[in-house]
Amino acid sequence: MNLYRPDLKRFRFLRWFDFRSWRLGMIAYILNRVTAIGLVLYLYIHLAVLTMLAQGPSSWDPFIRIARAPWFLALDVLLLAGMLIHGLNGLRIALTGFGIGVRGQKPLFVALMIVAAVALIAGALKIFAG
Amino acid sequence: MSITLTLRILRSRRDVMPHYETFEVSVSDAANVLDAIEQVWAHRDRKLMFRHACHHASCGTCAVRINGREKLPCIVPVADYSGKPLTIEPLRNFDIVGDLVVDMAKFFQNQQASDFVITRPTENELVGKPIAYTGGMDPESASTIPFNRFENCVECGICLSACPTMAGDHKFFGPAGLAAIKRQLDKTTDPVERKRLLELADGEHGVWRCHSAWECTEACPQQVFPAESIMALRKEITKKHFRELFGK
Numbered sequence: 001m002n003l004y005r006p007d008l009k010r011f012r013f014l015r016w017f018d019f020r021s022w023r024l025g026m027i028a029y030i031l032n033r034v035t036a037i038g039l040v041l042y043l044y045i046h047l048a049v050l051t052m053l054a055q056g057p058s059s060w061d062p063f064i065r066i067a068r069a070p071w072f073l074a075l076d077v078l079l080l081a082g083m084l085i086h087g088l089n090g091l092r093i094a095l096t097g098f099g100i101g102v103r104g105q106k107p108l109f110v111a112l113m114i115v116a117a118v119a120l121i122a123g124a125l126k127i128f129a130g
Numbered sequence: 131m132s133i134t135l136t137l138r139i140l141r142s143r144r145d146v147m148p149h150y151e152t153f154e155v156s157v158s159d160a161a162n163v164l165d166a167i168e169q170v171w172a173h174r175d176r177k178l179m180f181r182h183a184c185h186h187a188s189c190g191t192c193a194v195r196i197n198g199r200e201k202l203p204c205i206v207p208v209a210d211y212s213g214k215p216l217t218i219e220p221l222r223n224f225d226i227v228g229d230l231v232v233d234m235a236k237f238f239q240n241q242q243a244s245d246f247v248i249t250r251p252t253e254n255e256l257v258g259k260p261i262a263y264t265g266g267m268d269p270e271s272a273s274t275i276p277f278n279r280f281e282n283c284v285e286c287g288i289c290l291s292a293c294p295t296m297a298g299d300h301k302f303f304g305p306a307g308l309a310a311i312k313r314q315l316d317k318t319t320d321p322v323e324r325k326r327l328l329e330l331a332d333g334e335h336g337v338w339r340c341h342s343a344w345e346c347t348e349a350c351p352q353q354v355f356p357a358e359s360i361m362a363l364r365k366e367i368t369k370k371h372f373r374e375l376f377g378k
């Protein structure tokens with residue numbers, strides 16, 4: 001799809017995915033949006049699952065068995081990754097938005113992502129250790 | 131020594147949908163990309179539309195995308211691409227007039243909205259702040275200076291093309307226009323003018339639309355640091371709103 005086409009003007013935002021022009025700031029920008037959408041989806045899934053709780057042990061107990069399956073725990077790790085990336089990057093956006101750390105926004109991103117990686121590894125170990 | 135270079139250029143006209151055309155040209159190995167584009171026009175297709183004037187990054191007119199990145203082709207050596215084919219596209223987020231030429235009208239209107247002018251007699255001092263010239267274009271040393279050299283801007287439009295927010299909101303005032311406002315703000319103590327400038331930058335299509343991708347600052351060939359100006363304006367506007375809240 002050639003986004004230079006005048007009739008596709010409304011879809012110009014798809015240029016975000018033109019990876020030829022990605023730099024660190026753009027990667028952070030895309031990550032923030034992808035994780036934000038993931039977190040919103042999770043919120044609805046979370047609400048759906050919680051409604052099972054209201055239906056009593058007959059529907060809740062089988063779910064808990066699924067929730068202990070390794071593939072489900074892997075999804076928990078994915079959620080944790082999304083939370084850490086979005087939250088810590090969000091902190092950077094908020095700080096720089098107030099004029100704090102503006103000049104150091106790139107090292108700030110790298111440092112916060114290292115923190116996210118360390119926390120993710122620790123979290124993943126804990127999740128799988130049960 | 132001369133080398134043969136392949137250029138894949140995005141062509142379009144009002145009645146011709148954008149498509150790529152490939153040209154082979156011969157240029158000196160010391161040539162810049164603009165020289166290669168000129169060779170296409172001179173020897174392959176006289177109908178090729180592109181803009182240029184100064185050939186040395188002063189006029190900002192030749193800005194295009196080279197292999198997906200916004201550049202001034204007049205200062206980019208073909209040697210940077212070690213003989214690989216070059217894809218040349220017009221700037222993004224502008225309407226195309228034809229081939230590599232985009233419609234800059236709205237961009238220039240926004241540049242003028244703050245009464246910003248790029249040419250003026252040398253200033254020795256901004257309001258209360260001496261100008262700290264770095265004497266060079268080294269990004270490391272430039273990073274220590276206050277944002278008071280907006281005249282660096284050559285109004286090339288590269289920052290608008292690189293900005294992902296601009297792709298989502300065509301009404302966004304744009305990095306260069308906002309940086310121009312910041313520059314004007316630095317030059318005046320007149321409360322009426324300062325209020326006007328801050329109101330110009332405020333609002334949903336103003337500084338608050340920016341989502342901090344920093345691409346404008348990264349792409350700008352002239353170290354105008356538009357993103358930093360946007361953040362500084364946000365601070366000023368927030369202060370103004372707080373003052374208004376307390377009736378000052």
Ligand code: HEM
Binds near residue numbers: 091
């Ligand atoms: C530690 C907690 C969080 C922090 C610090 C945070 C921070 C931020 C910031 C600063 C932005 C604005 C980004 C921008 O200007 O481009 C943002 C956007 C957003 N956040 Fe969060 N956030 C957090 C948690 C969440 C959660 C739990 C959800 C979902 C349930 C969420 C959903 C979103 C959405 C949908 C956006 C809009 C994204 C867009 O502009 O495209 N955030 N967040």
Ligand code: SF4
Binds near residue numbers: 355356
């Ligand atoms: S701020 Fe930089 S990229 Fe934007 S128009 Fe001016 S010189 Fe070009």
